[in-house]
Amino acid sequence: MVKAAGKQSCGRLVFASFLALLAFGLIADFLWASSHRFSSSAMLSLPSSVTTVVGKLPPIEKDSGNKKKKKDDNGRERKLSATFQDLPAPQLHWEKMSASPVPRLDGAAIQIRNFLYVFAGYSNINLVHSHVDVYNFVDNKWGGRFDMPKEMAHSHLGMVTDGRFIYVVTGQYGPQCRGPTAKTFVLDTDTNTWSDFIPLPVPRYAPATQLWRGRLHVMGGSKENRHTPGLEHWSIAVKDGKALEKEWRSEIPIPRGGPHRACVVVDDRLFVIGGQEGDFMAKPGSPIFKCSRRLEVVFGDVYMLDEEMKWKVMPPMPKPDSHIEFAWKVVNNSIVIVGGTTEKHPETKKMVLVGEIFQFNLNTMKWYVIGKLPYRVKTTLVGYWDGQLYFTSGQRDKGPDDPGPRKVIAEMWRTKLILNP
Numbered sequence: 001m002v003k004a005a006g007k008q009s010c011g012r013l014v015f016a017s018f019l020a021l022l023a024f025g026l027i028a029d030f031l032w033a034s035s036h037r038f039s040s041s042a043m044l045s046l047p048s049s050v051t052t053v054v055g056k057l058p059p060i061e062k063d064s065g066n067k068k069k070k071k072d073d074n075g076r077e078r079k080l081s082a083t084f085q086d087l088p089a090p091q092l093h094w095e096k097m098s099a100s101p102v103p104r105l106d107g108a109a110i111q112i113r114n115f116l117y118v119f120a121g122y123s124n125i126n127l128v129h130s131h132v133d134v135y136n137f138v139d140n141k142w143g144g145r146f147d148m149p150k151e152m153a154h155s156h157l158g159m160v161t162d163g164r165f166i167y168v169v170t171g172q173y174g175p176q177c178r179g180p181t182a183k184t185f186v187l188d189t190d191t192n193t194w195s196d197f198i199p200l201p202v203p204r205y206a207p208a209t210q211l212w213r214g215r216l217h218v219m220g221g222s223k224e225n226r227h228t229p230g231l232e233h234w235s236i237a238v239k240d241g242k243a244l245e246k247e248w249r250s251e252i253p254i255p256r257g258g259p260h261r262a263c264v265v266v267d268d269r270l271f272v273i274g275g276q277e278g279d280f281m282a283k284p285g286s287p288i289f290k291c292s293r294r295l296e297v298v299f300g301d302v303y304m305l306d307e308e309m310k311w312k313v314m315p316p317m318p319k320p321d322s323h324i325e326f327a328w329k330v331v332n333n334s335i336v337i338v339g340g341t342t343e344k345h346p347e348t349k350k351m352v353l354v355g356e357i358f359q360f361n362l363n364t365m366k367w368y369v370i371g372k373l374p375y376r377v378k379t380t381l382v383g384y385w386d387g388q389l390y391f392t393s394g395q396r397d398k399g400p401d402d403p404g405p406r407k408v409i410a411e412m413w414r415t416k417l418i419l420n421p
C-alpha cells in the first residue's frame with residue numbers, strides 16, 4: 001500500500017517537475033530507486049529517443065563532458081550512445097549464489113574472516129532496513145540476522161573494522177532523502193552486541209571512513225543537505241571498540257569533498273578513491289523529504305595520505321566512479337573495485353551505471369579493467385574468499401543497452417578473481 005501510494009505521488013511530482021524543466025530547456029533524469037516503473041512510460045521516451053546513435057564512437061570520449069552539440073559530416077547532430085561509457089573488459093564466468101534475504105541499495109558491508117556482514121540500506125525509496133544479514137563463505141548460506149540500534153542510520157554510513165569491532169559512523173537516518181545523523185556506534189562481532197560511540201562533530205552523509213595508525217578517520221561526504229560536499233576530516237584514537245580520547249580532532253582536509261568513495265588502508269597508506277560532488281536532495285517543503293535530482297559530478301580522483309600527512313595525487317581510475325564505498329577488496333596488494341556509477345550522460349543527464357571491475361595494483365601504481373560484471377550495478381557489497389570475488393546487493397541497470405538504474409537487487413554472484421601481477 002505504502003509503496004504503491006508512494007509511486008503514484010512520485011509519478012505526479014516527477015511529471016510536474018519534468019514539464020517545468022522542459023520549459024527551461026533542460027532534460028534531466030528523474031529515475032531513481034523505486035520510481036523505475038516510469039522508465040517505460042511515454043513520459044520519458046523523449047529523453048531516450050534523442051539518444052539514437054549516429055555513427056560509431058570510441059568506448060570513451062575524453063571530451064564527453066563537453067555539453068556543446070557536435071555536428072557530423074552530414075551536418076546532423078551527432079548523438080552519443082546511452083552505453084558509450086562502457087569500457088572493453090574481459091568476460092568472466094559468473095556463478096549465481098543464494099540471494100540475500102532482502103534487496104539493498106546504499107547498504108554497507110564488512111567482511112570478517114569467512115563472514116560478510118551486510119547492514120541497513122533501502123529496500124525501496126520509502127522503506128529502509130534496520131537489521132544486519134550475515135553471509136558465510138564456507139557454506140555459502142545467509143543467516144544470523146540481528147537488529148541494528150534504533151538510532152543508527154539506515155544508509156550512507158561510514159563503516160570500518162579492526163577485525164572484531166565494527167565502527168559505524170553517521171549516515172542517513174530514514175527513507176527518501178532525509179538528512180544524516182551524527183550518531184555513531186560500535187558492534188562487537190564476537191558477541192553481536194552494540195555500544196554507543198562519541199558522535200561525529202557534525203552529521204555527514206556517506207563520508208570516507210577508515211582505521212589508520214590507531215585512529216578512526218572520517219572525511220569528506222556531503223553536508224546535511226546531502227548535496228554540498230564536505231572537505232572536513234576528523235580522527236579519534238580507538239582501541240578494541242572504545243575511544244581513547246574525549247573528542248574528535250580536526251585533521252588535514254581532503255582535497256576534494258563528496259560522498260560515495262572507496263576509502264582503503266593498505267601497507268600504512270590511506271587511499272580515497274573516486275566519488276562525486278553533489279547528490280539527490282529532499283524537495284524543499286516535502287513532508288516525506290521526497291528525493292529530487294541534483295546534477296552530481298562524478299570523478300575518478302585518487303588521493304593518498306602517508307606518514308607525511310599530506311595528500312598526494314595518485315593515478316586516476318580508468319573512468320569516473322562513484323557509489324563504491326563498500327564495493328572494494330584488497331587482494332595481493334591490489335585494490336579491486338566492483339561497479340558503481342560514472343559521469344552522467346552528457347546530453348540526457350541520465351545516471352550511468354558501471355559494469356566493470358577495476359584493479360589498482362599498488363606494486364606498479366597502475367589501474368586495469370579486469371572483467372565484466374553480469375550487469376552494470378552500483379552500491380554493491382563485496383567480499384573475497386578462497387580465490388573468489390563475491391558481490392551482492394545494489395541497484396542494477398535497465399538492460400545491456402540501457403545503463404540507467406532500475407531494480408534494487410538481493411542477488412549474490414561470484415567469479416574467480418584474476419589479477420594483473
Ligand SMILES: *[C@@H]1O[C@H](CO)[C@@H](O)[C@H](O)[C@H]1NC(C)=O
Nearest residue numbers: 331332387416417418419420
Ligand atoms: C595472490 O598471490 C598468491 C601467492 O603468490 C597466489 O597464489 C594467488 O593466486 C594470488 N591471488 C590472485 C587473486 O591473484
